[in-house]
Amino acid sequence: MLIRVEELEDVFIQRLEEAVKIPSISAYAERRGDVFKMSEWTASKMRELGIEVTLKPLGKQEGTDLDLPPLVLGRYGRDAEKPTVLVYCHYDVQPATLEDGWKHDPWALTIEDNGRLCGRGTSDDKGPLIGWLNMIEAFQKAGLDVPANLVFCFEGMEENGSFGLRKALEEEATGFFADVDVVCIADVVWVSDEQLSIPQGLRGILFYLVTITGANQDAHSGGFGGQISEPMTDMVNIMSSLVDSSGKILVPGIYDTVQPVTKEEYESYNKLNISEDSLLGGTGGKSLHETQVDALIARWKKPALSLHRIENARPGAGAVTSIPAKLVGKFSIRTVPNMKAKDINLLVQKHIEERFASLGSKNELEINCAHESDWFYESADHWNYQAAIQATRNVWGVNPAITCEGGSIPIALDFKEILEKNVLLLPVGRPTDGAHSINALRLFRAAADWGSTDVEKLDKSNYINAIKLFGSYLRGANNLWRENKKV
């Protein structure tokens, strides 16, 4: 099969070129037509390979008159002697324009001399998506059977809140997805360019809005400073009571259910080959930790509380010396096993209410947990993970590290909770791919989007190896599933 893959390279690259040309930006209403066009393109490419395709409509985007792009569902093979793997990717992309500082036209695949395939979506997530189709073609051209039944679930709203996905998963759990054995999400990257990895965990997130209201309108600080109650004073006091400068969360009880780091984890993280720059994601940030292993533990195995911003909630406000009448403070907490979002929420609300009461303030307080998503964690002992570990070793010649991600990918948890199957996050690209470059919207989406590149790219080696990686993964899955079945 290896020979076949190299021979088909031109076909594969042309396929990616076609996909990159369609600016399927889910965040912009005026590009929604292109997201639909991309769903049609994807469906037609799948059909050409003999995949049965169903476009599942998802209705309107909540609060708008916009149609959501369909889930592109596919099925390839129905052999009872093979495991059935649900493959998730997304065919929408982040916004991009030349004016943002892109080196090349983001909507034309540009191949640089060093083998970088540049263009929006090459790494996130059109490259990996097409990788699955390329793999099927490679098997077909080699006259070989794909070693697993495949159920495809390709989404068109991933970069814009995954609207409609959860409901669709619930609807299809006992329908289209009824016979799925495991899930493989190909929408993550290695922990660093130097260190191949497979993540087994993601942190959860609780996102808070704290509103403090003092007056109906902003007041002049000359006229009213010292005379009226100022919401900003309460806001900074409450915010400063949540976390200290060493990163320690000050909400009582919040660490009580945090799972201790095992000796094995400590030793494994200690051995990882991650450069200082990769560790800080090129942000130039100052590490709170002396060693790599402590930094990784803080990112992967400990909760964190970040204060994001304090916004003036009165429209038209802007006077430099005004006393803001109403403020919204935003912060979030990243959670890890075995913290329970609901319990943590109670601790946070209690702490803020008590702190506010202690101030004797005349203002009004409102706390709102606007988003709540639990952490995700899978045992790497499962055959789904073992197959991925073997495949990575086969293709790249090194053992991948079993890591976590500090961010939150709510859809991973959705698949796990709704389908009740093991969910694998299988990296294709590298963290420096610039998946969300440049100046992208980064709502609740996490992933390794800290690349500060002037393009989005996927190395040709990663693109071509994805085909081998997927094939090898399915072969391993087939073997391990069968062994597992015998036992």
Add this chain to the structure above:
Amino acid sequence: MLIRVEELEDVFIQRLEEAVKIPSISAYAERRGDVFKMSEWTASKMRELGIEVTLKPLGKQEGTDLDLPPLVLGRYGRDAEKPTVLVYCHYDVQPATLEDGWKHDPWALTIEDNGRLCGRGTSDDKGPLIGWLNMIEAFQKAGLDVPANLVFCFEGMEENGSFGLRKALEEEATGFFADVDVVCIADVVWVSDEQLSIPQGLRGILFYLVTITGANQDAHSGGFGGQISEPMTDMVNIMSSLVDSSGKILVPGIYDTVQPVTKEEYESYNKLNISEDSLLGGTGGKSLHETQVDALIARWKKPALSLHRIENARPGAGAVTSIPAKLVGKFSIRTVPNMKAKDINLLVQKHIEERFASLGSKNELEINCAHESDWFYESADHWNYQAAIQATRNVWGVNPAITCEGGSIPIALDFKEILEKNVLLLPVGRPTDGAHSINALRLFRAAADWGSTDVEKLDKSNYINAIKLFGSYLRGANNLWRENKKV
């Protein structure tokens, strides 16, 4: 003279109408031509009345290619037997558009049935400026001599930082203004609609920028929360160390030089007739004080520290869950007698530096006092004030209260420091005139701009009485100056 004033009403109102028509907005570069047009209009009206006029050019606006509008300097009378009063007003205005929610076209004088003269600049400050010209005309038509020599200083950049004024005052202190006895600034309003007043004091201001830098670019809170040092944590900690929810400033030593409130001041403020709504300026804010007198003391006689905002200093930042890399916190301190700006600045810098050091933070701190202006205070015993008190009583039939303003008017202090003469702030309009309505820029300008009206207006009674007020003031000044000279 009283009869003459009423007879000339139509002429006076027509004069205001012409002035309102010129949108002399100093804040907008594209309106600079109209500011110049307004200076020409003002000069021509002055010349018609026999005032000698000089337009003093002020050069370019710093950091721009824009010409500053001239100071319109005027002289009326050179009688050694009369006092010489420098009259300051400004002929530029705040921005205004119908789209902002104005009830009438802001650039057309609209007279409502209740006698409100509506239009941008009617109260701030074209109405008072024209009041001086109307007064001269009234004296002329009555065949009477104006009781004082007048030196006019009409500015065109008051609403946009008074660029160039201070330098011009320094240049003319021993020139055009050499023989000035006292200064009268007609650019303030009563303390409330119910309570006529003359302010004798203004608070000073120290405006601070606190910059905390952690990284080169914003980071994803999923990827880096708990791993890198977050500037926002330090920022809210420092800000919360400056002031508490009762309005008490927490910077050690800051109250040490504050002049105690005298028994006379307490009793005088206690007697003032100010409605609850006026006291809070219609903001709906919650008072920190039980009684009116305590609220007024807090506004006029005590320092105050207001936290204005925390801004993300990296361009293009905006991710909801990001860790801001660099922040600028803005706060200001209003000062009162006998606090010295330079000493207070040292206390504040020391406090912030010590607090930051105690955090053990890995971020970088920078403190910048961007604006520093001392308080202003005049004794009401001076004949300049006594003349104004008498005039107010003569025209309105009630004794004005001697009050202060919580805000800061740097030009008042400039006149006082540079000319070394007594400076009077003589109110013409009311606080509900909406001088800076709606959504106006309110930089370091204070005054009573908390009106939340849907127009700017000047009551006809205030416009017409201004003429009598100015005339009566000059007559009183003449008498008291002569008495004073004899002694």
